[in-house]
Amino acid sequence: MDELLRVRGLKTYYYSAKHVVPAVDGVSFSLRKGEVLGLVGESGSGKSTVARSVTRIFNKAYTRIEGGEILFHGRDLLKVPDRKMSDIRGRHIAMVFQNPQTSLNPVFSIGNQLAEALLLHQKMPRTLAREKAVELLRQVNIPSPELRMGDFPHQLSGGMQQRVMIAIALACRPEIIIADEPTTALDVTIQAQILDLFTRLRGEAGMSMLLITHNMGVVAEVCDRMMVMYGGVVMEEGRCAEIFDKPLHEYTKGLLACIPDLDEDKDTLYSIPGQAPRLEAPVTACRFSGRCGKAFGKCRGQEPPLFALGGGRAVRCWLYGGEEAAG
Amino acid sequence: MKRYVAVRVIKALLTVLFVWTVVFILSRVTGDPVDWMLQSGGDMRAREQLRHNLGLDLPLAQQYFRAIAGMLTGDAGTSFYYARPVSDLFAERMTATLTLGAVVFGVTILFGVPLGVFAALRHNSVLDRLTMGFSVAGYTVPNFVLGILLIFIFSLHLKLLPSGSVGTPAHFVLPVIAMSVAPAANVARLTRSALLDVIGQDFLECARAKGAKESRVIFKHALRNALISVVTILGAQLGYIIGGSVVVETVFAWPGIGTLIVNSAKQRDFPVVQFGVMIICISVTAINLLVDLSYSALDPRIRGRD
Numbered sequence: 001m002d003e004l005l006r007v008r009g010l011k012t013y014y015y016s017a018k019h020v021v022p023a024v025d026g027v028s029f030s031l032r033k034g035e036v037l038g039l040v041g042e043s044g045s046g047k048s049t050v051a052r053s054v055t056r057i058f059n060k061a062y063t064r065i066e067g068g069e070i071l072f073h074g075r076d077l078l079k080v081p082d083r084k085m086s087d088i089r090g091r092h093i094a095m096v097f098q099n100p101q102t103s104l105n106p107v108f109s110i111g112n113q114l115a116e117a118l119l120l121h122q123k124m125p126r127t128l129a130r131e132k133a134v135e136l137l138r139q140v141n142i143p144s145p146e147l148r149m150g151d152f153p154h155q156l157s158g159g160m161q162q163r164v165m166i167a168i169a170l171a172c173r174p175e176i177i178i179a180d181e182p183t184t185a186l187d188v189t190i191q192a193q194i195l196d197l198f199t200r201l202r203g204e205a206g207m208s209m210l211l212i213t214h215n216m217g218v219v220a221e222v223c224d225r226m227m228v229m230y231g232g233v234v235m236e237e238g239r240c241a242e243i244f245d246k247p248l249h250e251y252t253k254g255l256l257a258c259i260p261d262l263d264e265d266k267d268t269l270y271s272i273p274g275q276a277p278r279l280e281a282p283v284t285a286c287r288f289s290g291r292c293g294k295a296f297g298k299c300r301g302q303e304p305p306l307f308a309l310g311g312g313r314a315v316r317c318w319l320y321g322g323e324e325a326a327g
Numbered sequence: 328m329k330r331y332v333a334v335r336v337i338k339a340l341l342t343v344l345f346v347w348t349v350v351f352i353l354s355r356v357t358g359d360p361v362d363w364m365l366q367s368g369g370d371m372r373a374r375e376q377l378r379h380n381l382g383l384d385l386p387l388a389q390q391y392f393r394a395i396a397g398m399l400t401g402d403a404g405t406s407f408y409y410a411r412p413v414s415d416l417f418a419e420r421m422t423a424t425l426t427l428g429a430v431v432f433g434v435t436i437l438f439g440v441p442l443g444v445f446a447a448l449r450h451n452s453v454l455d456r457l458t459m460g461f462s463v464a465g466y467t468v469p470n471f472v473l474g475i476l477l478i479f480i481f482s483l484h485l486k487l488l489p490s491g492s493v494g495t496p497a498h499f500v501l502p503v504i505a506m507s508v509a510p511a512a513n514v515a516r517l518t519r520s521a522l523l524d525v526i527g528q529d530f531l532e533c534a535r536a537k538g539a540k541e542s543r544v545i546f547k548h549a550l551r552n553a554l555i556s557v558v559t560i561l562g563a564q565l566g567y568i569i570g571g572s573v574v575v576e577t578v579f580a581w582p583g584i585g586t587l588i589v590n591s592a593k594q595r596d597f598p599v600v601q602f603g604v605m606i607i608c609i610s611v612t613a614i615n616l617l618v619d620l621s622y623s624a625l626d627p628r629i630r631g632r633d
Contacts, residue, residue: 057535059527083540090538097536102529106628107551120538152627168537 004175004208005031005054010068012046012053022279023049025232026068031176036202036209038223038240040216040255044276046232047212051178054210055089056082072176091121094169098181100161104153110137110164111149117171136167140197159190166197170205178210183218195221216259220244225312228252231277231287234306238313248315250292286318294319328623335619339612346608350601351391359383360407360595381407394601404598408591413602417584423493424572424583430499431506431568439511439564440557443518448545450523458515465512470571474505474578491580502579506571510564517560521553528552555625562618566611573607 012024024046031037039047052058054070054077070077072092080088089095097103104113114133115126124132130149137145140163153161162182169177179198183191199222202209211223219226219240227237228251236249247253254272274291286292289299298318307321308314315321360383361374378384382393397404403413446458481501482490489498525531526549534548535541576585584603591599623629 055536057532086535086538086540088538089536095533095536097529097533099529103533105530105534105548105552107626109627116539117537154628165533168533172538 002033003030004033004073005210006069006071007050007054008069008071010050010053010070011066012049012058013064013066015062015064022232022283024053025279025283027229027232027234028068029227029234029237031208031210033175033208034202034206035225036198036211036223038219038226039210039212039229040214040219040226041229042214042276045229047214047229048180049232050229051095051180051210051212054178055093055095056085057089057095087121090117090169090174091172092174093176093178094172094174096162096165096169096177096179096182099185100158100165101153101185103165104161106153108152109149110151110153110156114149114164114168114171117168121172132171133167136171137164139170139201140164140167141193142167157190158186159193162186162190162194163197166194166201170201173205174207176208176210178212180212181214182211184213184215191218198222216244216255228255231279231283233287233316234314235288235317236315237306238309238311242311242313248309248313248320249288249317250294251288254291286316332620335616339616342612343605343608347601347605348391350604351394351597354592354595354597354600355387357592357595360597363595364407394598398602398605403602406591406596406599408594408596408599413598416587416599417602417606420582420584420587423581424576424585427499427502427506427576427581427583428568428572430503431510432565434503434507435510435514435564435568436561438507439514440518442511442515443557444522444545444550446515446519447522447526450526455519459519462512462516466509466516468509470505470509471574471578473508474501474575477501477505478578491578493582502575502581505578506568506575509571510567513564514557514560518553518557521556522549524556525549525552555622558621558625559618562614565614569607569610569614 006028007030008028010024010027011022014021014023027046027050029037039050041047049058049063053065056065056077065078068078072088077085077088104110108116111130111133114136115129118124118129118132119126134145134149137148142148142160142163148156148160153164156164162185166182169179182198183194186194195218198209198211201207202222209222211218213219223240225238226240226243228235228243228249230251236243236247236252243252244256247256251272254270257270258272260266260269272291277287277290279287283303285301286295286299286304289295292299296318304316304318304321306314306316309320360381361377364377365374375384382390385393394404403417405411406413406416409416442458442462446455449455478490478501481488488500489495490501492498522545526545528549531544531548534544539548572581572583573585573588575581576583577589580586584606588600588603588607590596591603
C-alpha cells in the first residue's frame with residue numbers, strides 16, 4: 001500500500017501558567033497517495049492542531065508535541081530538527097490556511113510571493129519563476145494571470161486571494177496539501193468554486209490532501225475518508241459514504257443532524273446540546289459523555305478506546321465494544 | 328499623487344515661513360543688539376549711526392519684508408557681530424555639523440533597529456526587559472546632561488577622551504554618545520513594538536508554510552511590514568538630532584552651526600539666528616515631507632489613491 005503519511009499516537013499539548021490542555025491527545029491516522037482525508041469537528045476539537053503538528057507551525061512558547069510519531073515516507077518528522085523543517089514545508093507538505101485575507105503578505109505583489117514559493121526550493125532564473133507563477137495562476141482559474149502578477153493582495157477579492165494561496169501551495173508540486181478550513185472565510189458561491197478547484201486539481205495532480213473543516217457538506221463533496229474529532233481524540237473514522245449512510249457515534253449523528261434538510265419545514269435548526277469541553281489532562285471519562293444522550297455508568301468512569309470495526313471503520317464508544325456491546 | 332505632493336510642499340513652505348516669523352519677532356523682543364556691540368555705552372550719535380548701518384532704525388514691518396526679500400534673492404544678510412555674510416559663516420561650519428549628524432544618525436539606526444528586533448524576538452524575556460529598561464532610561468536623560476556627565480567621567484576623571492573641539496576620531500566619541508543614546512533608545516522601542524504587531528500575523532505562518540527559514544520570515548516578511556513605523560520614527564529622530572545638535576555642540580565646543588546659533592543668540596546677531604533657525608526648520612520640514620512620501624513607496628495599500 002502506498003502510504004504517504006502515518007501519524008501514530010500524536011499528542012500535542014498547550015501550556016499556560018496554570019493549565020495543561022491536551023489539544024491533541026493520541027491521534028493516529030494514515031494518508032495514502034492520492035487520497036483526500038477529511039478531519040471534522042467543532043471549534044476546539046483539536047483538528048487544526050493536528051494539521052499544525054504535522055508541519056510544526058505553531059507557537060513554540062506554549063505548544064509542545066508530547067508524544068507520537070509522524071512518519072512521512074517512513075521517516076519520523078518529529079525527529080527532524082526545527083531548522084530542517086523548512087526544507088519539507090512547501091516542498092513536500094504544503095498548507096492552505098483559513099483566512100486568505102490575512103495570509104498573504106500585504107507589502108509584496110502576488111507575483112513576488114508566488115515566485116518566492118518556487119525559488120525557496122528550486123534553483124531557477126527569476127524569469128522562469130515568473131513564467132511558472134503565471135502558469136500556476138492560470139491553473140487555479142485566475143483570469144488574465146499576467147496582469148494579476150503585479151497586483152497586491154488588497155486588490156483581490158477573498159476568493160481570488162484563496163486561489164493565490166492554493167497556487168502558492170501547489171508551486172512545488174507537494175505530495176501532501178494540508179488545507180485548514182480553506183473555505184470557511186469565503187461566501188457560499190465562492191466556497192463551491194474553491195471546492196471544485198480542489199476536486200479538479202486532485203484529479204490532475206494526484207496529490208494527497210488533509211482537509212480540515214467543520215462543514216459536513218464540504219467533507220461529502222471532496223473527501224474519500226473522514227475522521228470525526230472531539231476533545232482532542234478521534235471519535236469515529238471510516239469511508240465518507242459509510243459514515244454518512246450510517247453514523248455510529250452519537251457525536252457524528254449530532255453533527256449530521258445539524259445539516260438542515262431542505263425538504264423539511266423547520267423553524268429551528270438542530271444543535272448538539274452543551275459545549276465543547278474544556279479539557280485538562282488526565283481524562284478519566286468518555287469526552288463526549290457530558291453531552292451524549294445515550295451515556296451510561298461506564299462512560300463516566302472510563303474512556304473508551306477506538307474500537308476497530310473492520311474495513312477501516314472505527315468508533316470510540318462503549319456501545320460498540322467492550323462487554324456491554326450487543327453481539 | 329502629484330496634487331498631494333504639491334499640497335504638502337505648499338504646507339511645508341508655510342510652516343517654514345511661520346517659524347521664521349516667530350523667530351524674527353522673538354529675537355527682536357530680547358533687546359537691542361547695539362547694547363551688546365557698544366558695551367562701553369558710546370554716545371548717542373554713534374549708536375544711531377550703528378543702528379542705521381544695521382538697518383535697525385527702520386520700522387519693524389519694513390525690516391521684516393526686507394529680510395524676506397533678501398532670503399528669496401539668496402542674500403541672507405550680514406552678521407552684526409562678525410561683519411561677514413551670514414551664508415559664509417554657515418558654509419564654513421556646515422561640514423562639522425553634517426558629519427556629526429550623519430555619524431549620530433548612523434549609530435542610531437545601527438543600534439536602535441537591531442536592539443528593537445532582538446527585544447521583539449525575545450519578547451518578555453529578561454533580555455527584552457533589560458533592553459526596554461535601558462531604552463526608557465536612555466530617552467529620559469536629556470542629551471546635554473548626558474554630555475556633561477560624559478565629559479565629567481571620561482575627560483575630567485579618567486582623562487581618556489577629549490572634552491571638546493574636533494580633530495581626531497576620538498573627538499567624535501563623546502558627542503556621538505551624548506546625541507545618539509536617546510534617539511537609538513526611541514528607535515529600539517518603536518522597532519520592537521512595530522515588529523511585535525507583525526509577529527503572530529497569519530502571513531508569517533504562511534511564509535513558514537512555504538518553506539521560508541525563520542531568518543527570512545523575520546527579516547524579509549516581518550521587518551518589511553514593520554518598516555513603515557520604523558521609518559516614521561527614524562524621521563522624527565533625525566529632526567530631534569538636528570534640533571539637539573544646537574545644545575550638544577555647545578556642550579562639546581563643536582565648531583558647527585549649533586554653536587554658531589547659540590552664540591549669535593547671546594549676541595543678538597539677528598540675521599545669523601534667523602538664518603540658522605530657518606535652516607533647521609527647513610531640514611525638519613523636508614524630513615517630515617520625505618517620510619510622508621515614503622509611505623506610499625513602502626505600503627502598496629496607500630499607493631494609487633489618486
